Amino acid sequence: MYEWPKVPIVNTRKRLAEQYGPHEDNGFFGPGTVTWKVWAYPTSYILGFARSVTIEHLDPNLTAAVVTSGGVKYRPHTRYGRTLTYFGQVAFGATRPTAKAADVLVKVHSKAIGNDPVTGGRYDANKPSSQLWIHMTAWHSILYCYEKFGPGRLSAGEETQYWTECARAAELQTIDPATVPRSREEVIAYFDDWRPHLAASEAAADMVHFILNLEVALPPQMSARQRLLFKPLTTLLSKGVVATYPKYMRDLLNVQQSPLVDALVTPPLRALHTLLDRWLFARVFLMAVLAPQALPVVAPVVLGIPAENDITMTPRQAQREYGFDEPAQAHLGMRAKQYDRVFDKGERPSDEGLIESQQHIGAMEPRTAV
Template sequence: MLGFKTRAQLASRFEAPADNGFFGPGSVTWKVWSHPTSYVLGFARAVTIEHLDPNLTAAVVQAGGVKYRPHTRYARTIRYFGMVAFGASEPTAKAADVLVKVHSKAIGHDPVTGGRYDANAPSSQLWIHMTAWHSILYCYEKFGPGRLSAEEESQYWRECARAAELQTIDPATVPRSREDVIAYFESWRPHLASSEAAQDMVDFILRLDIALPPDLAAWKRVALKPVLFFLRKGIVATYPGYVRKMFDLKQGRLTDLLVSPPNKAIHALLHRSLNAYFRFVGMMAPAGVPIVAPAKLGIPAVEQRTLTPREAQEAYGFDVPAEAHEDMRRKQRARVFDEHGTPSDEGLLESQDHIGGLAPRR
C-alpha cells in the first residue's frame, strides 16, 4: 500500500464479509479491537501474561511452534482472534470448530505442576480468553482514547461472554463487569507460576520482531527498531508488580512514565491516519488485515445480520465446542497418556485452510 490512498481506494482492495459476524457495527468490540493499540500492545500483553499458567507454558514449549515458526504462529493466532471479533459467522464458527481439533493434540505432562495439561480444558480456555479481552481493553485505555463509558464497558464484557461461546468455556463462568474481571485475576494468582521456560518464552515474545514477516526488507527492520523499543517498554509498563517479579523484568516506574507519551503519540497517529494504520498493521499483523479491514473501512456486509455463536453453531451444523470432536480427543489422550506416544497432526493440518498456513521451520 505505497502512497496515499483514499478510504474508497483502500476499501477496493478488500471483499465484503458475508455478514457482520457476532458483533457488527456499533458494537464496543469493533470499536476497541479495531483500535491500533490492539495489534502489538494488547496482543503481546495477552500472550505473555498467558504464560503464567504453567499448563499453557508446557503446551507451548512442548509444541515448539512459537520458537520454530514464530511468524506463522503469531499470524495464525492473530488471524483467529481477528475472526472472532470481526469475521463473518460461518467461517469463524468453522475455524473455532477446527481449533478444538488443533487443541486436541496440545495435551501432555506439565513438568512444573507434575500433572497433565489439556488445551481444551475450560479453565485453560477461559484464562486465554480473559487475558486477551482484558489486555486489549487495558491497552486501549492506557495508550488509546481512555476509559469507556460505564454503559460501553458493560456492553464490552457482555460481548466478551458472547465470544466465549466459540471456545470450550462455560459462558456462565465468564466475568461480566470490571469488578468481576479483577476478582477473576486475583483468584488465579495462587495458580500462577513462572518457570525458566516461561521467562524464556516471554523474553522471546517481547523482542516483538518475531511478528515481522521473514521477508521484510532489512531497512524496514532497522527503521522499526525505535518503534519496537517503545512498544516493548509500553507492554511492560502495563504489567502489575507481581507479574514483573515473576517474569524477572526490572523496568522501573520512571521508565513506565517516560514511555507512555511516545506510545500514545504513535497510536494517536495510527488512529487518525488510515494509510498509516494499514501500513503499520500490514507489517506487524498482516494476517489480520483482511479480517479487520471491512470493519475499519466501513465496508458493508453482504447480509446485514449478526448471530450469536450458539446460533451460528446450530445453523451451520457445528457442535458446541465443549462437546465437539470427543472421539478424536479421546483417541489423542489414549495415544499420549496410555500408549506414551505423540498425538496426530490431523486437526493442525486441517486448520491451514481456516486459520492460516504452516510455514517451514526456521
C-alpha cells in the first residue's frame, strides 16, 4: 500500500524550509531571472512537462529511441521523476551537480542509438539537431502553459530574456547555442521549419496516448482507491494538455478534442494553478507524489531558501571550472564504442551511463508493466 507523503499543512513555508537545505549556489540563472519566474510556476511540472514529452514524439528519431529503451512504458513513474529532476536541475540546481548531471546524461544518451524504422536512417540521442528539438519543445511548452493557464504573457523585455536564458541552458547539451531561437518569431519559424520532418508513426501515437493518460505518472504502489482520488485531476490536466496542441499536431497524433472542451477546461485549470501557486502544501504534496526525487532540487527555490553562495555561472564557465568537456565533445571514446557495439557487432549498447546516472538524477525502480 502506498503511503501518502508527510507534508506539513500548517506553517507550511517555515516547516518545509526545515526539511530542505539550500543549494550550493544560484546555478545558471538565479533570483530575478525569467527562467525562475516561469519554471517555478506550477504550470511547468505537469502541463508544460506533459506537453513537451508528448510533442517530442513527432520526431521519429526520438520515438525510436524511446520505444527501444522501453523506460517510459515500463517505468513511467520513475521516468517522469528522473526527467523532471534533470529539468529542475537545469533551471534551479547548483552549478557543480548540474554540470555533472549533464555530463553523465551524454553517457546515458550514448546508448540511445540504433536504426530508425520510420526514416530508415540511424538515430542518435546525442545528435545536436535531436537535442535542440527536445530543448525547444521543453522551453516552448513551459512558457506556453504559463501563458495559457498561468499569469499570462510576459512583457517584451521578459520574453527576450527568457529566450536568451533558453540559449544559455542549451550549453548543457550537445547543441550549438548559436542555433537556438532568440525570439517568439524565431521560435515560431523553428517549429514551422520542423513540420516537414514530423511523423506520427503508430509507435509515436501509441506513446503519446499512453502518456496522456496521466495516471501513469502516479506511483505504481498506489491502490485502485487511491488512484480514483486523482482521476478527476488527471483527466482535467490531460484535456488541458491537448488544448495546447495546434490542429496539425492533433491530426498527426489522432488526438480528438472539440474547441468547446478546450474552452471549458481553461478556466478551471487557471484557477487550479493559481491555487497551487498560493497554497504551498498542495503544491509540494502533489510533487511529492509525482516526483519526490525532484523536490530537493525545486523546493529551495519555491520556498525562497537563499543559496549558500550568491554565485551564478554560465554552463560553459561551470564546465571549465569543474573539468568537464563541452557536451558535444564529451565521452567521444565511449560513444564510439557504443556505435561499434550496435552498428558493427549487432550487440546491445552498454548500460554504463544509465547506471551511473542514478546517483545524479534519481534511482530506477524495477521494471513494472502498466
